[in-house]
Amino acid sequence: MLDDPTRKYQPFRPIRLRDRRWPDHTITRPPVWMSTDLRDGNQALFEPMDVERKRALYDCLVDVGFREIEVGFPSASQADYDFVRHLIDSDAIPEGVWIEVLTQARPDLIKRTFEAVAGAPRVIVHVYNATSPVFREVVFRQSAEGVQTMAVEAARQIRGLAAERPETAWRFQYSPETFSTTEPEFALSVVDAVTAVWDASADAPVIINLPATVEMASPNVYADQIEWMHRHLARREGIVLSVHPHNDRGTGVAAAELALMAGADRVEGCLFGNGERTGNVDLVTLALNLYTQGVHPGLDFSRINDVLRTVEHCTEIPVHPRHPYVGDLVFTAFSGSHQDAIRKGFAVQPEDGLWSVPYLTIDPRDLGRSYESVIRVNSQSGKGGMAYLMEQAYGVTLPRRLQVEFSRVVQAHMDAGGGEVAAEALWEIFEREYLRLESPIHYIGHSLFDAGGRQGLRLRIRRDGQVITLNGSGNGPIDALLDALGSPVRVRHYEEHSLSHGSDAGAVCFMELAAGGIDGDVYGVGMDANIVTASVRAVLSGVNRMASQAPAVLGNAASVARNASP
Ligand SMILES: CC(=O)SCCNC(=O)CCNC(=O)[C@H](O)C(C)(C)COP(=O)(O)OP(=O)(O)OC[C@H]1O[C@@H](n2cnc3c(N)ncnc32)[C@H](O)[C@@H]1OP(=O)(O)O
Numbered sequence: 001m002l003d004d005p006t007r008k009y010q011p012f013r014p015i016r017l018r019d020r021r022w023p024d025h026t027i028t029r030p031p032v033w034m035s036t037d038l039r040d041g042n043q044a045l046f047e048p049m050d051v052e053r054k055r056a057l058y059d060c061l062v063d064v065g066f067r068e069i070e071v072g073f074p075s076a077s078q079a080d081y082d083f084v085r086h087l088i089d090s091d092a093i094p095e096g097v098w099i100e101v102l103t104q105a106r107p108d109l110i111k112r113t114f115e116a117v118a119g120a121p122r123v124i125v126h127v128y129n130a131t132s133p134v135f136r137e138v139v140f141r142q143s144a145e146g147v148q149t150m151a152v153e154a155a156r157q158i159r160g161l162a163a164e165r166p167e168t169a170w171r172f173q174y175s176p177e178t179f180s181t182t183e184p185e186f187a188l189s190v191v192d193a194v195t196a197v198w199d200a201s202a203d204a205p206v207i208i209n210l211p212a213t214v215e216m217a218s219p220n221v222y223a224d225q226i227e228w229m230h231r232h233l234a235r236r237e238g239i240v241l242s243v244h245p246h247n248d249r250g251t252g253v254a255a256a257e258l259a260l261m262a263g264a265d266r267v268e269g270c271l272f273g274n275g276e277r278t279g280n281v282d283l284v285t286l287a288l289n290l291y292t293q294g295v296h297p298g299l300d301f302s303r304i305n306d307v308l309r310t311v312e313h314c315t316e317i318p319v320h321p322r323h324p325y326v327g328d329l330v331f332t333a334f335s336g337s338h339q340d341a342i343r344k345g346f347a348v349q350p351e352d353g354l355w356s357v358p359y360l361t362i363d364p365r366d367l368g369r370s371y372e373s374v375i376r377v378n379s380q381s382g383k384g385g386m387a388y389l390m391e392q393a394y395g396v397t398l399p400r401r402l403q404v405e406f407s408r409v410v411q412a413h414m415d416a417g418g419g420e421v422a423a424e425a426l427w428e429i430f431e432r433e434y435l436r437l438e439s440p441i442h443y444i445g446h447s448l449f450d451a452g453g454r455q456g457l458r459l460r461i462r463r464d465g466q467v468i469t470l471n472g473s474g475n476g477p478i479d480a481l482l483d484a485l486g487s488p489v490r491v492r493h494y495e496e497h498s499l500s501h502g503s504d505a506g507a508v509c510f511m512e513l514a515a516g517g518i519d520g521d522v523y524g525v526g527m528d529a530n531i532v533t534a535s536v537r538a539v540l541s542g543v544n545r546m547a548s549q550a551p552a553v554l555g556n557a558a559s560v561a562r563n564a565s566p
């Protein structure tokens with residue numbers, strides 16, 4: 001039993017914002033995206049990425065369309081320093097892409113950071129210091145004024161060093177680390193002081209990044225904090241307002257979305273939510289959430305599996321199979337009613353129309369994923385999913401009542417410990433139950449002949465090892481077949497269609513049969529290049545399936561001895 005939490009934890013104190021406006025806003029354009037996979041993501045790995053992995057991830061980020069990429073903390077380690085040099089020296093920063101480097105607000109580290117980026121075409125220098133009371137008192141052991149001075153002096157130093165290097169296009173970024181646990185008035189004071197030093201203006205904007213370094217409250221509280229800053233910043237028009245949510249409470253994505261509604265222009269995060277502890281906000285989910293609302297995110301995840309493979313290779317951390325948009329299972333429905341609705345949805349979904357397939361927020365094809373893996377069948381599945389797989393994989397469209405019958409067959413297989421049934425296994429069960437069922441009657445062949453104006457049919461079968469021939473006539477081949485068999489079965493319904501793929505056979509025939517002594521109707525299925533042969537096989541398949549329950553359906557074939565002929 002968990003102990004009483006009130007003795008150890010207290011609720012987060014929200015800020016006072018009575019006339020909040022963000023709840024009425026919607027997101028109609030994408031934010032500026034900044035990937036910190038190579039910095040915040042990298043610092044959270046068991047084994048930080050080496051140059052080869054960092055470069056693979058960097059190339060992937062550029063391909064996806066990121067134009068601001070935090071490539072490291074070059075003053076913190078030689079590896080980060082070397083990687084930044086590698087990008088610059090190998091001319092790997094394409095037109096339009098800004099590399100970003102992080103530094104603490106410490107003179108020696110700032111100096112080293114500028115050395116690392118010497119000669120780069122475009123650089124965002126990102127400086128930070130924590131501003132919350134516990135950091136001021138415990139980590140820095142400084143007054144609020146002292147902590148503000150730390151930021152202001154760093155801003156001055158950065159401005160001076162940049163001015164000395166006009167060959168690089170510079171942009172500046174400041175983060176009051178632990179912003180969300182800092183008194184808003186103090187965070188505002190520090191940020192205003194920094195933007196004054198940098199002379200932030202609409203013509204020369206700076207980036208102010210307000211991190212939820214540790215996510216401590218529900219996302220609406222963060223949105224209030226962002227809106228409050230947005231409304232109070234002295235140089236708002238000269239600021240790109242950025243957010244950097246972490247995901248400690250599992251609401252990083254929600255926090256980022258509400259923050260955008262509250263006035264933020266830019267989001268920092270990582271692909272698939274990598275990052276410290278529970279991760280940085282997941283930029284892929286954010287981007288695709290926008291996409292499903294009809295807002296193009298400006299990032300390209302049309303080959304999302306390639307991105308996934310790169311990220312997993314580089315971070316050596318697997319992405320969860322249920323991760324939004326990319327997990328192995330997110331375009332998979334196991335339960336019957338979901339499968340049924342998805343199948344019906346696909347059937348009526350117009351190629352160029354608005355997307356409206358139930359249970360799927362996005363067309364898997366938009367992400368380079370396929371329909372084939374949409375539906376899987378296990379003990380939670382119903383007829384819809386099976387029918388869908390049979391149709392997709394083998395081109396066989398089961399009549400509705402056969403779907404019901406066959407789903408019971410599959411269910412029995414699973415109850416016997418079958419687990420998930422893939423399309424091939426499903427087909428195997430179908431073949432065994434309907435197509436390859438050659439006992440008691442084994443079909444050898446048949447021929448048609450004219451029986452005095454009626455349809456004659458000669459049937460050759462094997463029964464208990466003996467070949468027998470049976471003759472009959474009727475209105476058509478099926479009637480003649482039943483006559484030859486002398487079987488009391490009645491054909492209740494008959495359906496056939498040609499096969500487009502998945503089999504050499506040209507047609508499939510479904511025969512719904514009834515007979516005395518049998519509860520309900522029973523299906524037989526036949527497949528053959530010849531349509532009549534397919535229907536003969538379908539009748540025999542149904543008769544064989546009924547035979548154990550009602551041996552009379554075998555008719556003349558019931559006793560080999562009585563009917564055997566050469
Ligand atoms: C929320 C985040 O993700 S922030 C980014 C975190 N990432 C990293 O820290 C990257 C890896 N870091 C490192 O390799 C090291 O911390 C370095 C190289 C940056 C600095 O190393 P050191 O000089 O040995 O300092 P150390 O790591 O012990 O940091 C503690 C000191 O930094 C100070 N400090 C911490 N953050 C800041 C800051 N943002 N600005 C100024 N000083 C800071 C502390 O007050 C402390 O100072 P003190 O030694 O006078 O008490």
Ligand SMILES: CC(C)C(=O)C(=O)O
Pocket residue numbers: 040102128175177178209211212213214244246
């Ligand atoms: C350096 C800052 C932006 C950070 O990573 C954080 O506060 O989480």
Ligand SMILES: [Mg+2]
Pocket residue numbers: 040211213244246276280
């Ligand atoms: Mg962070």
